Amino acid sequence: xxxxxxxxxxxxxxxxxxxxxxxxxxxxxxxxxxxxxxxxxxxxxxxxxxxxxxxxxxxxxxxxxxxxxxxxxxxxxxxxxxxxxxxxxxxxxxxxxxxxxxxxxxxxxxxxxxxxxxxxxxxxxxxxxxxxxxxxxxxxxxxxxxxxxxxxxxxxxxxxxxxxxxxxxxxxxxxxxxxxxxxxxxxxxxxxxxxxxxxxxxxxxxxxxxxxxxxxxxxxxxxxxxxxxxxxxxxxxxxxxxxxxxxxxxxxxxxxxxxxxxxxxxxxxxxxxxxxxxxxxxxxxxxxxxxxxxxxxxxxxxxxxxxxxxxxxxxxxxxxxxxxxxxxxxxxxxxxxxxxxxxxxxxxxxxxxxxxxxxxxxxxxxxxxxxxxxxxxxxxxxxxxxxxxxxxxxxxxxxxxxxxxxxxxxxxxxxxxxxxxxxxxxxxxxxxxx
Amino acid sequence: xxxxxxxxxxxxxxxxxxxxxxxxxxxxxxxxxxxxxxxxxxxxxxxxxxxxxxxxxxxxxxxxxxxxxxxxxxxxxxxxxxxxxxxxxxxxxxxxxxxxxxxxxxxxxxxxxxxxxxxxxxxxxxxxxxxxxxxxxxxxxxxxxxxxxxxxxxxxxxxxxxxxxxxxxxxxxxxxxxxxxxxxxxxxxxxxxxxxxxxxxxxxxxxxxxxxxxxxxxxxxxxxxxxxxxxxxxxxxxxxxxxxxxxxxxxxxxxxxxxxxxxxxxxxxxxxxxxxxxxxxxxxxxxxxxxxxxxxxxxxxxxx
Numbered sequence: 001x002x003x004x005x006x007x008x009x010x011x012x013x014x015x016x017x018x019x020x021x022x023x024x025x026x027x028x029x030x031x032x033x034x035x036x037x038x039x040x041x042x043x044x045x046x047x048x049x050x051x052x053x054x055x056x057x058x059x060x061x062x063x064x065x066x067x068x069x070x071x072x073x074x075x076x077x078x079x080x081x082x083x084x085x086x087x088x089x090x091x092x093x094x095x096x097x098x099x100x101x102x103x104x105x106x107x108x109x110x111x112x113x114x115x116x117x118x119x120x121x122x123x124x125x126x127x128x129x130x131x132x133x134x135x136x137x138x139x140x141x142x143x144x145x146x147x148x149x150x151x152x153x154x155x156x157x158x159x160x161x162x163x164x165x166x167x168x169x170x171x172x173x174x175x176x177x178x179x180x181x182x183x184x185x186x187x188x189x190x191x192x193x194x195x196x197x198x199x200x201x202x203x204x205x206x207x208x209x210x211x212x213x214x215x216x217x218x219x220x221x222x223x224x225x226x227x228x229x230x231x232x233x234x235x236x237x238x239x240x241x242x243x244x245x246x247x248x249x250x251x252x253x254x255x256x257x258x259x260x261x262x263x264x265x266x267x268x269x270x271x272x273x274x275x276x277x278x279x280x281x282x283x284x285x286x287x288x289x290x291x292x293x294x295x296x297x298x299x300x301x302x303x304x305x306x307x308x309x310x311x312x313x314x315x316x317x318x319x320x321x322x323x324x325x326x327x328x329x330x331x332x333x334x335x336x337x338x339x340x341x342x343x344x345x346x347x348x349x350x351x352x353x354x355x356x357x358x359x360x361x362x363x364x365x366x367x368x369x370x371x372x373x374x375x376x377x378x379x380x381x382x383x384x385x386x387x388x389x390x391x392x393x394x395x396x397x398x399x400x401x402x403x404x405x406x407x408x409x410x411x412x413x414x415x416x417x418x419x420x421x422x423x424x425x426x427x428x429x430x431x432x433x434x
Numbered sequence: 435x436x437x438x439x440x441x442x443x444x445x446x447x448x449x450x451x452x453x454x455x456x457x458x459x460x461x462x463x464x465x466x467x468x469x470x471x472x473x474x475x476x477x478x479x480x481x482x483x484x485x486x487x488x489x490x491x492x493x494x495x496x497x498x499x500x501x502x503x504x505x506x507x508x509x510x511x512x513x514x515x516x517x518x519x520x521x522x523x524x525x526x527x528x529x530x531x532x533x534x535x536x537x538x539x540x541x542x543x544x545x546x547x548x549x550x551x552x553x554x555x556x557x558x559x560x561x562x563x564x565x566x567x568x569x570x571x572x573x574x575x576x577x578x579x580x581x582x583x584x585x586x587x588x589x590x591x592x593x594x595x596x597x598x599x600x601x602x603x604x605x606x607x608x609x610x611x612x613x614x615x616x617x618x619x620x621x622x623x624x625x626x627x628x629x630x631x632x633x634x635x636x637x638x639x640x641x642x643x644x645x646x647x648x649x650x651x652x653x654x655x656x657x658x659x660x661x662x663x664x665x666x667x668x669x670x671x672x673x674x675x676x677x678x679x680x681x682x683x684x685x686x687x688x689x690x691x692x693x694x695x696x697x698x699x700x701x702x703x704x705x706x707x708x709x710x711x712x713x714x715x716x717x718x719x720x721x722x723x724x725x726x727x728x729x730x731x732x733x734x735x736x737x738x
Contacts, residue, residue: 202630206447208542208564208599279543323521323551325541327562 014055020364020377031384063095063385068311075104083122093420095385108132110151157184173234187220218245225253238262244297281329309366316406344418384427438549441733445565464724471501496726570603584611593654618644
């Protein structure tokens with residue numbers, strides 16, 4: 001243990017929002033030796049702390065968890081590294097991120113999982129690898145789930161691609177059930193999306209682009225939920241859910257008490273297909289920006305508890321991969337530094353979703369999805385991961401100042417409300433707003 | 435990203451009606467047979483990532499009739515084949531002194547990308563399935579040679595609207611002047627979403643409905659390679675949608691038959707319709723030259 005981790009930190013005077021502990025009240029939080037030592041009403045914590053943080057007027061929450069980020073290592077360090085990606089995560093208030101395995105090579109072995117978790121990567125926040133569900137993410141032969149799990153993988157997925165074959169998906173859910181290991185699905189029937197670069201609808205027609213029909217997502221979610229209902233104890237997590245019909249399938253699974261969870265990205269609750277405008281490649285991602293009615297359904301599902309987590313699908317790309325013809329541009333946008341502000345601006349201020357529910361979607365919700373023990377709540381003894389933010393602060397996101405190596409955000413220049421003030425990982429302040 | 439340079443022509447959709455009328459008026463004053471040194475010393479690059487007969491040759495003649503220098507760049511015989519990006523090709527052409535780029539590209543939006551990064555006008559000579567603005571303008575020019583105005587006109591477009599940049603540009607242009615436009619074809623070629631493109635579009639699956647009382651019939655080429663992936667069979671398309679002399683009688687007596695070319699006789703239309711008295715298919719090609727002269731004059735600030 002380093003000297004800093006032994007330090008104690010007292011966060012005083014803030015409004016503690018800890019949905020898992022059912023707390024939304026003024027509370028002081030004492031962190032010691034990387035753990036939560038005490039949570040008590042204002043000025044009730046006795047004894048001294050090595051460092052004090054004045055959180056008056058601020059919200060104090062369990063450290064945010066992002067279930068879906070692309071940190072691009074190994075192999076694509078020109079887009080992002082674990083060091084730069086986790087710096088962006090810290091700036092966005094995330095204390096834990098789950099990394100996707102569609103790197104070069106694909107993370108389909110225990111060795112690569114160990115490599116990702118090595119201190120040499122220089123991560124500023126906790127990194128939880130999600131490994132490939134099939135060898136090379138080719139969708140045919142399952143990877144060694146047990147070995148990957150023992151090495152520290154929290155789930156498996158072929159993200160970027162779906163597990164399309166029924167047999168393979170069934171086998172993955174069955175093996176996952178035996179190991180209590182979630183299968184994360186990128187739900188896209190790629191047979192219906194050949195050559196497509198955005199959502200099928202009036203904007204795609206106007207721009208002369210082939211469109212991905214909404215049903216290409218819902219059809220796979222529907223099948224997966226049905227499989228999950230029939231395979232006892234299997235765990236299905238639907239990544240970056242984007243359509244109204246996919247939500248119907250998820251609700252069906254949840255009502256049947258299947259272990260089905262889902263996440264939604266900030267760009268899917270903020271933007272729609274029309275935002276592609278005149279071929280803005282920073283509005284090109286997969287799943288694509290959907291219709292206004294899909295967005296409406298997502299807002300309802302975020303409020304009513306159908307959605308388990310907000311996840312960014314942070315997908316950095318170099319400029320030369322975005323400043324090309326729309327159809328050739330890489331899919332994906334960055335998102336770590338704008339997620340909280342978009343949630344507060346769009347969900348809380350515009351759509352009146354309570355702040356405590358938003359915090360739940362960033363903390364207890366995602367912690368449950370992947371069983372991240374000791375995280376997602378600031379109960380005594382839990383990890384000392386804390387996100388401190390100002391829910392009223394107005395600011396302008398400038399992508400040029402992003403900590404990410406890449407600049408592909410559709411939110412450059414957006415005026416937002418809600419800003420991260422400090423991010424604490426293992427009791428140590430890793431980010432402080434300027 | 436910047437706004438495109440003045441004089442760029444990326445599509446019809448965002449043009450105002452008065453700009454369109456201005457271009458049409460300018461085209462009527464252009465004489466392709468008499469060289470005028472309006473654009474003397476100007477360098478016009480014809481950048482073609484896709485094959486073309488009509489558009490390329492008429493832009494070239496248009497530029498030369500106005501005294502401009504032209505150079506033709508084709509994907510197959512340039513650094514594009516070596517993997518140079520659209521933008522790097524654009525920067526290169528700017529550096530060698532291009533004053534204007536006329537660009538055709540198989541990918542929708544490619545001219546927009548170019549225009550957003552260059553300080554010279556970019557003219558879209560057809561981008562993927564998106565727009566073909568000079569074709570829509572020369573078609574409007576052709577219609578107005580036979581009709582006093584667009585007022586009260588009814589235009590029918592028949593064929594593969596979905597894959598057609600010509601159809602998209604035509605729909606935008608005609609509806610800006612209140613023309614009633616009917617789109618006709620099977621659902622694979624005319625999906626319901628097509629009606630959202632512009633106000634005042636109507637869809638019908640029956641050619642008889644589409645033709646009754648129409649002033650102008652625009653036919654589109656049926657691309658056999660596009661039929662392959664669809665359920666629709668060539669013979670059934672011909673039976674239901676081919677323009678024949680008998681069907682032509684359903685339209686107004688002096689209705690114009692138009693086609694952006696290349697035409698496939700015996701497929702989307704019969705030879706007697708193509709060569710008949712109501713056909714203005716060859717006129718369209720001819721009118722392309724003065725229309726493109728006007729577009730280039732506007733692009734290079736000589737629209738006087």
